[in-house]
Amino acid sequence: MRLLSIPATLVGIAIAILFFKVYGIFTRPDVPRPVAIVVDQFAPGVAIGAKVTDVRHYVAAMTYVPHLGYVGIPGSRGVNLPNGYSVKFAQVRLLLDEATRRLPNPNPAKARIDAVEIVSGEPNAASDIGQALSLTFRRPPREGCMRTSDDERLRDVQVWATPQERGGLALISDHRATVADRDRGPQMTSVIGFVGKFDGGRTLRGNYTDASCSLVQSQ
Amino acid sequence: MITAWRLALLGAAALGTSACQRPPRFDPAEAALAAAASDSLTSALADSIAPGRGYLASQAGTPVESISACEDHVDSRGWQSFASRIIELELPDGYSGTSQTNQLARWNGPGGWLRASSHSGDAHAGWSGLITSECDVFISGSPAHVDLLTTGYGRGVHVVIKVQDAPDISIEAQATTIAGQAQLLHAIRAARVSSAWGRPQ
Numbered sequence: 001m002r003l004l005s006i007p008a009t010l011v012g013i014a015i016a017i018l019f020f021k022v023y024g025i026f027t028r029p030d031v032p033r034p035v036a037i038v039v040d041q042f043a044p045g046v047a048i049g050a051k052v053t054d055v056r057h058y059v060a061a062m063t064y065v066p067h068l069g070y071v072g073i074p075g076s077r078g079v080n081l082p083n084g085y086s087v088k089f090a091q092v093r094l095l096l097d098e099a100t101r102r103l104p105n106p107n108p109a110k111a112r113i114d115a116v117e118i119v120s121g122e123p124n125a126a127s128d129i130g131q132a133l134s135l136t137f138r139r140p141p142r143e144g145c146m147r148t149s150d151d152e153r154l155r156d157v158q159v160w161a162t163p164q165e166r167g168g169l170a171l172i173s174d175h176r177a178t179v180a181d182r183d184r185g186p187q188m189t190s191v192i193g194f195v196g197k198f199d200g201g202r203t204l205r206g207n208y209t210d211a212s213c214s215l216v217q218s219q
Numbered sequence: 220m221i222t223a224w225r226l227a228l229l230g231a232a233a234l235g236t237s238a239c240q241r242p243p244r245f246d247p248a249e250a251a252l253a254a255a256a257s258d259s260l261t262s263a264l265a266d267s268i269a270p271g272r273g274y275l276a277s278q279a280g281t282p283v284e285s286i287s288a289c290e291d292h293v294d295s296r297g298w299q300s301f302a303s304r305i306i307e308l309e310l311p312d313g314y315s316g317t318s319q320t321n322q323l324a325r326w327n328g329p330g331g332w333l334r335a336s337s338h339s340g341d342a343h344a345g346w347s348g349l350i351t352s353e354c355d356v357f358i359s360g361s362p363a364h365v366d367l368l369t370t371g372y373g374r375g376v377h378v379v380i381k382v383q384d385a386p387d388i389s390i391e392a393q394a395t396t397i398a399g400q401a402q403l404l405h406a407i408r409a410a411r412v413s414s415a416w417g418r419p420q
């Protein structure tokens with residue numbers, strides 16, 4: 001009788017494995033279409049939710065940065081904004097979730113991309129991308145500010161979320177209020193594509209506040 | 220078959236439990252490290268593209284009043300390389316090594332000095348001076364905290380590097396001028412942790 005129970009056990013294990021595989025497929029967070037399209041336009045071949053290994057051919061010189069994720073150089077298709085405009089991106093960051101990014105050497109074959117950040121140093125990037133995102137989402141963004149480790153350097157944040165808050169895009173650029181600010185160096189602009197409800201600094205991987213940078217500066 | 224049903228039921232129970240689980244708790248320390256890593260990367264990228272946009276600032280020109288611990292625009296062409304069991308770095312002309320042990324390395328120059336040693340405790344402990352600027356960066360792939368100071372000697376730089384699987388490293392440097400301070404800051408930010416550090420001799 002004991003011998004007969006072995007196949008039944010194996011069948012039971014197989015059913016359990018199958019059950020969790022199907023559960024995984026159905027519960028995987030899907031990426032809102034506008035977010036997926038913008039991420040793919042700015043970093044061709046990169047997708048939120050994909051495994052790092054799956055996108056490795058689309059990101060050059062990829063290295064792992066502990067507590068953040070994988071960093072490299074994105075590809076380019078030329079025109080990536082409406083009306084034939086384009087912004088050149090210098091870096092793409094495949095941001096990992098909190099548990100994975102703690103690991104000193106996560107396995108790229110298992111690590112899923114939690115969010116994507118694409119960075120540009122072009123002077124008009126913030127305004128060009130801001131206009132494009134306003135056209136895409138057809139609504140004004142939520143505005144905030146990010147403090148940096150340099151007390152004098154603040155970064156403007158604009159967030160567009162999808163109607164059901166299934167995800168969104170954040171546009172982050174150096175806050176430049178004075179001539180001295182503009183002389184400090186190139187204006188850096190980031191676009192972060194994320195899935196799920198916007199959760200301030202947790203989503204942006206930074207010290208975020210809901211007040212605008214002009215207000216923060218005046219305080 | 221009864222066993223199979225039992226396992227399936229166990230699986231369903233586990234699924235029900237996992238569905239009720241809360242999302243992972245927010246860890247402020249981990250969030251701060253993520254913010255520091257992100258900020259450090261953005262600063263490094265801005266530094267790397269700055270020369271192409273005409274933003275290169277030369278410390279050999281007119282002296283500036285103060286510098287930021289996050290900025291690093293010094294031209295290190297022609298500097299000399301030095302190695303120790305703690306760090307490897309490049310220093311301006313005129314610097315030479317003095318005491319070198321497993322736990323301490325020191326270099327002296329015409330306008331300042333730099334010392335690397337093992338560190339324990341808080342980043343702001345074990346030295347004195349007025350902090351003028353702070354920044355969290357990555358040095359040799361490890362998270363590091365940088366403090367710029369004004370001291371009785373002149374201008375100081377204090378850095379603690381948190382090396383994985385090895386003791387933390389403290390680097391203290393002093394210069395008589397702000398230009399010298401900027402050079403020592405650059406030397407530390409571009410330093411590499413020695414492969415011998417933290418390993419038995």
